[in-house]
Structures are given as C-alpha cells and as structure tokens.
Amino acid sequence: MSHVDVTKATLMKDLRMEWRSKDAINSMLFFSLLVVVIFSFAFNPTAEQSRLIAGGLIWVAFLFAAVVALNQTWARELRNQVLDAYRVSPAPPNALLLAKVLGNFLFVVILEALMAPLFVVFYQLRSVGPVWQLVVIALLGTWALVVNGTFFAALSIRTRSREIMLPLILFPISIPALLAMVDATTSVLTGESTPDFWIKLLLVYDVIFTAVCLLLFESVLNAE
C-alpha cells in the first residue's frame, strides 16, 4: 500500500469511528462552551474591551478542548493494541501520524467553526479587520497545536499521569505559536495592526514542526 493509501485509510477509519460514537467532539464542544460561559461571568466586557481580550480567551478555550481530543486519539489505539499491529505491518509510520493529525485537525476545526458564532454572541464580537484573516490564523494555529499535540500524545502514552503529561509537554513548546495566534487574532479584531508577521511565523512554525514530527515519528513508534 502506498503512503497516501495508508493515510487515507486510517483517516477514514478514524472519522467513521468518531462519527459513530461522537465521543471526542461532544466532550470538546461542551468543554469549550463551559469555558466561554465561565469567562463571560468573570469579565463582562464592553464591545470595545471584548475585542481586546477575545483573542486570548478563544484560544485558551480551543487549546483546552484540543487537549481533550488529543488524549483520546491514542488511548483508543492503545486499548486495542493497534499500535503493536502498526509496528508489525509494513505500513509506513508517517502515514499513520499524518492520518491522526488530519483527523484531529478536522475535529478541532469543526469545533472552532461551531464555537465561533457563540463567541460572537456572548462577547458582542465584531471584527474591525477582515474575517478571512481570522480564518487563516485559525487554520494555521490549529495545525500548529494539532501536529505537535498528536505527536506528543503518542509520546505520553506510556508515562504515568498520562493525561497531565500531555499538556505539560505540549504547552511550553507551543508558546510561540500561541503567542502568534492570540496576538494575530487580537490585531485583526481590533484592526490596530496587521497580523502579517504572525501569519508568517505560524507558517514557519507549522512547516518546521511538521517536518520534525514526521522525521522523528518512526523512532518514537519503535521505542520499546
């Protein structure tokens, strides 16, 4: 089977499984909703203020929700000893990783698309800058979180306190990407500056870390 075939097959399998149980997306959705509501109790901003803080809030909410999804990713594989089957099969490990990343990426992007109107409503959000830029930032930023997150979710499979290890390892590495996402989102919402540099940084981050993940994954998978 070719690289692409394996990736596609794994991805379709994951999507099908998720569609049947809707585990991940339901928990992510509910979690994000909770975060939005609780934050709005804490802040109660005016339209002007909300444009300033929304960038940070939105990404914090998405970050936590993504971690919930990521923890699920490998847990399912582990339960059914699927990883061992992958190691034994001739399927290229990168295809497996790519499929997982794409699956998670799709889940989180769908989540973001569902949450966005909620944020607009709760915070009376109206963007001064062009909305398409927000979409680009969201896509690039989500990829940054998901590619490293999927890789590290694999890393933290066999550690003790697995659930807490994933964010512990993921967050520090992701700080530049998070900074970019938040500041870019804020600059578009307030219209006070252009997010160009941030978008370029996110692109660089995505390219570099996707490459590193793909390069190192085989070593990690075979660690025993």
Add this chain to the structure above:
Amino acid sequence: MKSLSIAFIVFTLALLGFSTYQGLFVAPTEQTMGDVQRIFYYHVPSAWVAGVCFFVNFLASIAYLWKRSLNADALAAASAEVGVVFCTIVLITGPIWARPVWGIWWTWDARLTTTLVLWLIYVSYLMLRRFAAGGQTQVLAAALGIFGFVDVPIVYMSIRWFRTQHPSPVMGGGENSGLDPTMLHAFMWNLLAFTCVGIVLVATRYRLQQLENAVEAEHAQLALEGRAR
C-alpha cells in the same frame, strides 16, 4: 583521572573566586544604575551556560536517536538538568536586578520572557524523564530535547516581535552596550569561570547517570540469573 578532576574543580573554584572579585571590586561602577549593575557579571554568564547546556542536550538527543548510545542519553540528562539550574539562576537574579532599577519585579521583556519559556520547555523535559515508564524514556526524552531546541529561535523571534508591538522596559541595558574595557574584562573572567563550573557540574551529573545506569544493568543481570533481590 580522578586527580585530574579534583585539580580541575580546585582550579574552577579559584577561577570563580577571582572572577567574582573582578566583578565586585575591580570593574568600575556603572553610571546610571550604580553598583546593582554588577549583577550583570553573574546574570549573563549564567544565561550563557544555560544556553550551551541546552545546545549540548540537543546534540546528545540527536546522537541518542542516531546511535542509541546510553552515554549520549546520560549526557542529555545531565546537560538538561544543569541547564535548568543555571536558567533558574537567570530567572531569579533578573528580577532581583530589575526591582531596584525599574521598581518592578518583572516586565515581560524579550530576554527574560524567552528565558522563562526556555525554562518551561526544559523543565517539561525533566518531568518527562521522571514520569516516563521503563525503556522508552530515553527515546521520548530525546525527541522532546530536539523539539525544544528547534523551538528556541522561534520562541526568540516571536517574543521579540511581540515586544516590538507592545514595548516595555528592557532589563539590563543592551547586550554589551558600550562596555568599558575593564567591565568587559571582568565579564570575560566570569564567563570563563561559569563555563568551567558548568563543565564540572555536567561532568559530575553525567558520571552519576552512568553509575545509575550501571546499577540498573546489574539489577537486570541479577534478575536474569534468577537471583534478584
């Protein structure tokens, strides 16, 4: 070998004593900040040592993934730990310096924030080493070590840009900005001394790791022979 190590340790301590004396008494007092500026002679060399340690960790991590050598992993563990120690020193001396000069402990200025993120990344590395189970600790840690170091320039760039967008006071003046020659002198001595201290600590920690690996190998051997305690 052992007497060489002891000689080097003694040399390092003497060097450190000398460089500290240089920094505290021989170097001239800075115009604007006064004597507080002398913290610079400990603060910056610590940052330098931390950076070198993390780079060594990067190389050792790659070496481990390539050769699967336990010694490479031992060096990775040692350099990360010592790096975090020096990074901690930077993060504590920085605010102590800032307080009398700016009246605040922390400003999210570019260099200090980058150091904080670096500290976070390598502390997470140390936690992974502690909490990972069994045989794959080394591989996982090596992967994280590579990720962490690759991230460093990106972290630096992102925080620099953030600070250009949202300016705030810069700690410690510019890097070597118009350093008086005697100041540069004292700085270099401290840089050398701290590097030697770094070498001593990493070497010691490395040896310790090797011993612990040997003990574990002994245990495994005994278990194999059916004589495990």
Add this chain to the structure above:
Amino acid sequence: MSGFVALRAAYAVTWVIALLYVRYLVVRYRAVSKEMKDLKRSA
C-alpha cells in the same frame, strides 16, 4: 530594595542555588555508591 541589598542578594542566591544542586548530586551519589556496593557484595 536598595541596589546594595539587591547586589548581595543576587550573588547569594546564585551561590545558594548552585550549592543546593551540588548537595543534591552528593546525596544521589552516596545512594548509588551504596547500592553498587550492596550489589557487588551479593554477587
């Protein structure tokens, strides 16, 4: 916090952290040596 106090504090903190780390290494060293000796004795 005056400049004078800050200077002493910064230098002191550096030494304290370094020495604490050395102490940590020594403690771990002792534990490993002891364990190695016990193992050698039983072997």
